[in-house]
Amino acid sequence: MYCQVIVDIAHENVARPFTYRIPEGMLLERGQRVAVPFGYREKEGIVLGLTEEAGMDPARIKPVSRALEAYPAVLPPLMTLAEEMARNAHCPLAETLRLMLPAEMRRERVRVKTRKMAELTADREKAAEAAAAEKRSPKRRAILEMLLRESPLPAEEIALQVRDPREALRSLEAAGLIRMTEEETLRTPAAGLRLDNAQWHPLTEEQQEVLEEVLPSLERGGGRFLLHGVTGSGKTEVFLNAARRTLEQGRQVILLVPEIALTPQMVSWFRARFGQVSAVLHSRLSAGERYDEWRRIRRGEARIVIGARSAVFAPTEELGLIVVDEEHESTYRSDHHPRYDAREVAESRCAREGASLILASATPSILSFAKARRGDYLLLEMPRRVADRPMPEVRIVDMRQELENGNRSVLSRELVRELQGCLSRGEQAMLLMNRRGFHSFVSCRSCGYVVKCPQCDVSMTCHVSEDGEVSGGELRCHYCGNTLPLPTECPSCGSRFIRYFGAGTQKVQQEVERLFPGTPTVRMDVDTTGGKDGHARILEEFRSGRARVLVGTQMIAKGLDFPQVTLVGVIAADLTLNLPDYRSRERTFQLLTQVAGRAGRGRIPGRVVIQTYRPEDPVIRMAARQDYRAFFEEEFQRRRISLYPPFTVMARLLAQSGNEAAAERAAEEMEERVREALAAHPEWKKKVLMMNRELPGVRYLRGQHRRQILFKLLTGPETEALCGFLTETAEAAGGEAEVLFEYNPVNMM
């Protein structure tokens, strides 16, 4: 017998499978990990398939060294998925296979954790006799007595009562009374999480109706739903009920959340209802925890998997349901190589594994809602909040007016008034500021110079020390993490009139603390959520009521359920609206609607204050009314007229190089190549609505100069062939520049 092995090296030249002989007595299956001789070394690989035929001179075929696990680490449908993804992304199979395994598992960087157990081997009578006769060593006697009460026991537990029991255990083992064994243990992440929302609510009429559609499809398998429910309509309760039914059928559930910040709440609700059958998978776990959770899922001990986008690859053998919560979030798309969209992967898995799919959001993406209208998904709607709670009352504040009235603070007078009321009534408030740091940029009053990152074409943000002292601060680049000391004079003209402008989360927090001394506040942004429990710690501080005001970036906008929050303030609503991206309107609408939805989720109705310099903007107005339908219709029309997705595909060839001329040359050469190809393929040419060689929004990034060719393409079978050609063009690009082909890039900058 022979097997085909994909060796774990991502290099074009070794992208094909290699044939190895299976030694006598070794049993292997597709998807199993093996160690194989490769060149002069040993490498890890994954069995792609088994054959009887060597296909070449058998004498030249080397044998598999050993199997790394006794079971296939990559399940058959996930093998097929990896193959499909490699085909679509035009990348080596070794790369997509990596997505299916915890990174630590490769090259054996984590081990199975074990603990020592002591177990009684002598029969009870004999052990009791030995204990009674044990005059010389009180330790041995105590150990035997403990084991007579309960056996086996972990050695560490024995050590709680018997100090330093090792010697005594050894002599008891030598006397044949006990046996020491190693037992595998699992590291459980977030074990100390407090459990919330434990009781099953009687369902609202709307939840009931939605479940009447969903539950029968779980029995049949293969339903596809878009659940559009307003903020606070109780979508999670729908997921919990659907999960319960899936478990009853002996199948498993994957629940995706868009950000790690949302896992603690979700895990807490699911653990409260289902106990330890739920597992967590995300990148902030320790290597050991992630590996152990992965194995718990692979063995079927964990029946519910909760995690961020990569959890869509969880090794569930009996998948029955995938839920994608907040499906509109761009975090479901991975920008790293190999690129993927977790929603597409979920759909593909569900189709292949006979599972059902629920995409859910209060603000579905234009693409998903359009698909639902076309009949690709069954649209389910929950237009009202639970328990007749009203939607929050939203007011728009014109910040130009504030300035005219002499208010230069980041907080409008109206928001300050509302905060005053909210805090004096003992309620809580959330403030959204979609930019971290203190000041958003530094500029010279004399010559207009703006301090930009030397590595990137973006202005640097001023961060102050945690006690609010500007002197302890620095400038940070939010693209590459580069830092510089704060300048005291203009680096360009030497003037001392260098000033700080704009505001970030730090400034907002400081302003609240200045206006309301003694009010405990917390801040949640990239700077405060380091470490694996960073998010959980801050959220718990707020949830418990110890902190009264939560200031944060878009991290706080979605999904969180804090019933005591009665006031939400949006400090600068137009920040996202000005980005040069055709999706900036959609993103602004989603962000404002979602964050407004955090108010009034408990018994007391909520209020929202949106501060903006563009109070008349229709997107801001529709978000204030929480009118998704109106927004969808308008945006859909706009995209139809100006030919943006879903009516077209945006794509780009991006050339990057440390050498500007090389980037420019690569872009020119590619343009030439593409023009020739289009001339040779009129059927491709018809699909190209626009092709522009240009400077991208960010001209250099992390020290790389960038050039792009932007495409707007009509969709169709020929488009796929054209994109295949563009991918190959990117890969073949030579010279000093690196070229990427991006299909509907997450970020157009």
Ligand code: ADP
């Ligand atoms: P959504 O995700 O739709 O914004 P959640 O699932 O977070 O809403 O639910 C909002 C709140 O309503 C939660 O505190 C939840 O416990 C509560 N809730 C959900 N369903 C019910 C119900 N049927 N009866 C009472 N409260 C409910």
Ligand code: ZN
């Ligand atoms: Zn200057």
Ligand code: ZN
């Ligand atoms: Zn930078």
